[in-house]
Amino acid sequence: PLASWMKQHPPERLPSLQGACPVPYRRPRFxxxxxxxxxxxxxxxxxxxxxxxxxxxxRTLPWNAGYAEIINAExxxxxxxxxxxxxxxxxxCEFGAEEEWLTLCPEEFLTGHYWALFDGHGGPAAAILAAxxxxxxxxxxxxxxxxxxxxxxxPMHLNGRCICPSDPQxxxxxxxxxEDLVIGALESAFQECDEVIGRELEAxxxxxxCTALVxxxxxxxxYMANAGDSRAILVRRDEIRxxxxxxxxxxxxxxxxxxxxxxxxxxxxxxxxxxxPRRLKGDDLGQKVLFRDHHMSGWSYKRVEKSDLKYPxxxxxxxxxxxxxxxxVSRGLxxxxxxxxxxxxxxxxxxxxxxxxxxLDVDQLELQEDDVVVMATDGLWDVLSNEQVxxxxxSFLPGNQEDPHRFSKLAQMLIHSTQxxxxxxxxxxxxxxxxxxxxxxxxxxxxxxxxxx
Amino acid sequence: PLASWMKQHPPERLPSLQGACPVPYRRPRFxxxxxxxxxxxxxxxxxxxxxxxxxxxxRTLPWNAGYAEIINAExxxxxxxxxxxxxxxxxxCEFGAEEEWLTLCPEEFLTGHYWALFDGHGGPAAAILAAxxxxxxxxxxxxxxxxxxxxxxxPMHLNGRCICPSDPQxxxxxxxxxEDLVIGALESAFQECDEVIGRELEAxxxxxxCTALVxxxxxxxxYMANAGDSRAILVRRDEIRxxxxxxxxxxxxxxxxxxxxxxxxxxxxxxxxxxxPRRLKGDDLGQKVLFRDHHMSGWSYKRVEKSDLKYPxxxxxxxxxxxxxxxxVSRGLxxxxxxxxxxxxxxxxxxxxxxxxxxLDVDQLELQEDDVVVMATDGLWDVLSNEQVxxxxxSFLPGNQEDPHRFSKLAQMLIHSTQxxxxxxxxxxxxxxxxxxxxxxxxxxxxxxxxxx
Numbered sequence: 027p028l029a030s031w032m033k034q035h036p037p038e039r040l041p042s043l044q045g046a047c048p049v050p051y052r053r054p055r056f057x058x059x060x061x062x063x064x065x066x067x068x069x070x071x072x073x074x075x076x077x078x079x080x081x082x083x084x085r086t087l088p089w090n091a092g093y094a095e096i097i098n099a100e101x102x103x104x105x106x107x108x109x110x111x112x113x114x115x116x117x118x119c120e121f122g123a124e125e126e127w128l129t130l131c132p133e134e135f136l137t138g139h140y141w142a143l144f145d146g147h148g149g150p151a152a153a154i155l156a157a158x159x160x161x162x163x164x165x166x167x168x169x170x171x172x173x174x175x176x177x178x179x180x181p182m183h184l185n186g187r188c189i190c191p192s193d194p195q196x197x198x199x200x201x202x203x204x205e206d207l208v209i210g211a212l213e214s215a216f217q218e219c220d221e222v223i224g225r226e227l228e229a230x231x232x233x234x235x236c237t238a239l240v241x242x243x244x245x246x247x248x249y250m251a252n253a254g255d256s257r258a259i260l261v262r263r264d265e266i267r268x269x270x271x272x273x274x275x276x277x278x279x280x281x282x283x284x285x286x287x288x289x290x291x292x293x294x295x296x297x298x299x300x301x302x303p304r305r306l307k308g309d310d311l312g313q314k315v316l317f318r319d320h321h322m323s324g325w326s327y328k329r330v331e332k333s334d335l336k337y338p339x340x341x342x343x344x345x346x347x348x349x350x351x352x353x354x355v356s357r358g359l360x361x362x363x364x365x366x367x368x369x370x371x372x373x374x375x376x377x378x379x380x381x382x383x384x385x386l387d388v389d390q391l392e393l394q395e396d397d398v399v400v401m402a403t404d405g406l407w408d409v410l411s412n413e414q415v416x417x418x419x420x421s422f423l424p425g426n427q428e429d430p431h432r433f434s435k436l437a438q439m440l441i442h443s444t445q446x447x448x449x450x451x452x453x454x455x456x457x458x459x460x461x462x463x464x465x466x467x468x469x470x471x472x473x474x475x476x477x478x479x
Numbered sequence: 480p481l482a483s484w485m486k487q488h489p490p491e492r493l494p495s496l497q498g499a500c501p502v503p504y505r506r507p508r509f510x511x512x513x514x515x516x517x518x519x520x521x522x523x524x525x526x527x528x529x530x531x532x533x534x535x536x537x538r539t540l541p542w543n544a545g546y547a548e549i550i551n552a553e554x555x556x557x558x559x560x561x562x563x564x565x566x567x568x569x570x571x572c573e574f575g576a577e578e579e580w581l582t583l584c585p586e587e588f589l590t591g592h593y594w595a596l597f598d599g600h601g602g603p604a605a606a607i608l609a610a611x612x613x614x615x616x617x618x619x620x621x622x623x624x625x626x627x628x629x630x631x632x633x634p635m636h637l638n639g640r641c642i643c644p645s646d647p648q649x650x651x652x653x654x655x656x657x658e659d660l661v662i663g664a665l666e667s668a669f670q671e672c673d674e675v676i677g678r679e680l681e682a683x684x685x686x687x688x689c690t691a692l693v694x695x696x697x698x699x700x701x702y703m704a705n706a707g708d709s710r711a712i713l714v715r716r717d718e719i720r721x722x723x724x725x726x727x728x729x730x731x732x733x734x735x736x737x738x739x740x741x742x743x744x745x746x747x748x749x750x751x752x753x754x755x756p757r758r759l760k761g762d763d764l765g766q767k768v769l770f771r772d773h774h775m776s777g778w779s780y781k782r783v784e785k786s787d788l789k790y791p792x793x794x795x796x797x798x799x800x801x802x803x804x805x806x807x808v809s810r811g812l813x814x815x816x817x818x819x820x821x822x823x824x825x826x827x828x829x830x831x832x833x834x835x836x837x838x839l840d841v842d843q844l845e846l847q848e849d850d851v852v853v854m855a856t857d858g859l860w861d862v863l864s865n866e867q868v869x870x871x872x873x874s875f876l877p878g879n880q881e882d883p884h885r886f887s888k889l890a891q892m893l894i895h896s897t898q899x900x901x902x903x904x905x906x907x908x909x910x911x912x913x914x915x916x917x918x919x920x921x922x923x924x925x926x927x928x929x930x931x932x
Contacts, residue, residue, distance in 0.1 A: 170779075171779065174769075182769055184768075184780045185766070193756065197756050200756050202756065202778050207778055208777065209778075210771065210775055210777030211777070213777055214775075303649035303652070303653050304649040313636050313638070314637040315637075322662075323835075324664070325655050325660055325663045326664070326666075326667060327624055383777065
């Protein structure tokens with residue numbers, strides 16, 4: 027589908043997406059790797075993309091996902107959105123296995139699929155590193171626990187190739203399931219990738235950070251790991267289900283204020299930890315104003331002291347909310363060197379690299395033909411609501427069931443809808459001036475694939 | 480209803496509740512106060528208990544709630560459960576107003592109702608102090624913000640008696656509503672009460688702590704503030720809605736582990752922060768075992784080191800889970816002096832006194848005759864599920880609509896069901912050996928009261 031997409035639109039300029047402002051088009055980045063079968067975003071219906079049945083229970087999703095992206099030259103010189111997708115081949119091995127990511131994996135033990143969106147800030151470096159690194163970290167983490175993944179229940183002890191059900195009663199009592207190992211692997215992989223990015227950026231004298239939204243299909247389940255403000259939703263005929271939650275200075279206010287309470291030195295006397303409805307001015311001194319602190323989910327009043335006039339730790343509402351006046355997200359990868367402008371105050375202590383992981387039990391859904399997961403960076407969700415995206419999905423897919431490129435076309439259409447065309451769905455033709463990247467992942471296996479179930 | 484209840488059952492012994500073990504009966508404690516109209520749990524249908532219409536918007540709930548309690552002499556010498564309820568009279572005043580709690584409040588400005596359950600541990604002292612103190616703290620906190628409560632929107636500035644809509648756009652943008660001030664007042668009141676308890680226990684050389692579950696009906700909303708493992712649910716004809724969530728070492732694992740990560744000295748080298756499926760033994764040394772740390776919601780494997788053999792910070796499953804081997808709850812009031820047996824390790828740094836507050840918009844519910852809120856200490860929920868309690872409510876109330884004591888009788892029946900009678904609802908006639916206290920709060924105003932709406 028990307029091929030046809032590119033034929034219609036010459037690389038230099040993308041007329042149909044120009045709208046009010048010129049939108050340069052950039053060829054989507056393919057996954058790097060020494061592989062003969064690069065896992066690219068336009069993998070729809072390629073002969074080698076047929077799902078491979080996993081030896082363990084559960085079905086593998088088809089990975090003929092649709093992908094589209096747009097970059098806006100007015101905002102950034104380089105595309106700060108990066109994407110990656112591919113087959114996830116987990117081998118049963120001890121140590122020192124060579125890199126074989128995205129090959130056909132003749133010796134694979136467990137296979138799944140991986141889709142990832144990274145939205146960079148302060149330059150594209152962190153997002154590019156994440157797109158090139160995170161899948162390897164994840165594969166390594168999953169391979170380290172693969173014996174637990176394929177057992178009926180993860181064993182208390184992991185003993186090389188011997189899968190012995192050690193102390194099952196304790197594992198049972200704690201309710202530990204194989205999916206908890208995948209969640210743990212995703213959590214560890216994000217942290218490991220963050221460390222790699224920190225080292226690489228320092229070594230190359232580069233800067234920047236990125237959000238990360240990662241989908242993994244494994245053993246009949248879809249895992250969605252999110253660190254940042256991208257979003258994934260499940261769209262079915264009669265259901266819209268959020269699969270991720272955004273992490274911003276607003277949504278993580280209490281965690282961030284708590285940290286500043288425990289380590290006040292992180293604010294270097296330049297910021298106030300407290301939240302007020304607006305930044306206070308000299309006139310407010312001595313008055314009682316609305317405020318809240320780290321332990322409060324409600325509001326109260328306090329008498330304004332001089333220290334309350336400092337710049338707030340978290341300032342602004344909604345999309346404008348900033349951490350230390352600098353950053354709009356509170357989780358992600360990178361930003362190891364990021365400091366508040368003209369100060370020595372670091373952002374990194376306030377940022378988490380660990381994602382929140384949700385699990386969709388695909389095998390338990392009564393899947394219909396047009397059930398899809400839509401993953402997109404914040405540029406899409408700034409101008410389209412979940413309901414609007416679902417409406418577009420439901421309008422487009424039923425009439426295009428024979429089109430092998432329908433998921434890519436849908437992804438393009440979603441992006442199109444953010445560019446303020448007259449027929450746009452968005453209120454008053456709202457335009458996204460941000461980079462936008464979209465994956466549309468079909469959940470239903472068709473033809474030969476569904477008979478595989 | 481309590482009066483009739485007591486007539487049927489002589490104070491010394493309560494035959495119908497004896498079951499397998501003798502259950503001494505103790506007269507329920509009334510709210511202390513200098514009031515001529517003590518707010519007691521058996522307030523049903525007393526002439527002065529008719530709800531007073533608040534000058535602000537919203538309806539006042541009837542406070543003819545039912546109440547029952549049981550103490551079990553085999554577990555504790557004194558009743559560690561304490562309860563309080565009463566009319567909440569919030570006056571518009573500056574400072575230094577004398578205590579008039581639970582009078583008929585001729586000069587009241589805003590009225591509501593208050594129901595509270597306190598489940599003590601390590602003796603009844605903290606629970607008794609909380610039952611005598613928390614309502615005063617709450618009234619004081621509410622009176623401090625009362626001008627914001629009765630305004631269309633809380634003003635940015637609070638200027639004595641002048642309710643000026645200062646900077647409404649900022650308050651609007653942050654979405655701050657009057658109910659956020661009530662939530663803030665509840666949060667502050669719990670903290671203030673915790674400080675009072677700390678001082679009082681120290682001064683009197685006493686020990687102990689308690690959980691707190693507090694319902695406040697104000698301006699057409701029901702606020703439920705919970706710190707501990709009591710529980711409140713809404714039961715309607717076709718709905719069961721949890722109004723609180725339990726705070727135990729298990730449900731707050733990540734917060735507690737995080738604190739031990741930040742301040743390792745709190746464990747004094749005696750405990751391990753990590754969670755394992757069971758306590759590790761010498762045999763496990765060098766093996767890879769399942770574990771999780773503060774940043775993980777999933778599980779992974781680690782190689783066991785000597786320090787992992789220490790006693791776990793949180794140990795045991797479900798009802799047996801203990802913080803530092805000592806305490807079964809992670810939020811509550813008191814416990815300022817509590818230490819791990821034979822050590823100097825303090826529990827208090829790991830405990831929060833701040834409650835989680837949920838808001839039920841009673842005015843928005845299409846109330847039916849038998850809609851009630853059931854509040855109870857953990858003794859009830861240990862042996863009855865939400866569904867079983869709802870079943871008992873729905874079985875009892877429709878046939879007893881004319882009985883003015885029906886809510887107290889229902890509360891008694893719920894407690895009865897925990898005592899392992901043959902006709903018991905609980906699995907295998909499960910018996911609660913814990914103190915149990917129950918409030919049944921009707922939401923529907925009847926007769927004259929409903930015409931008041």
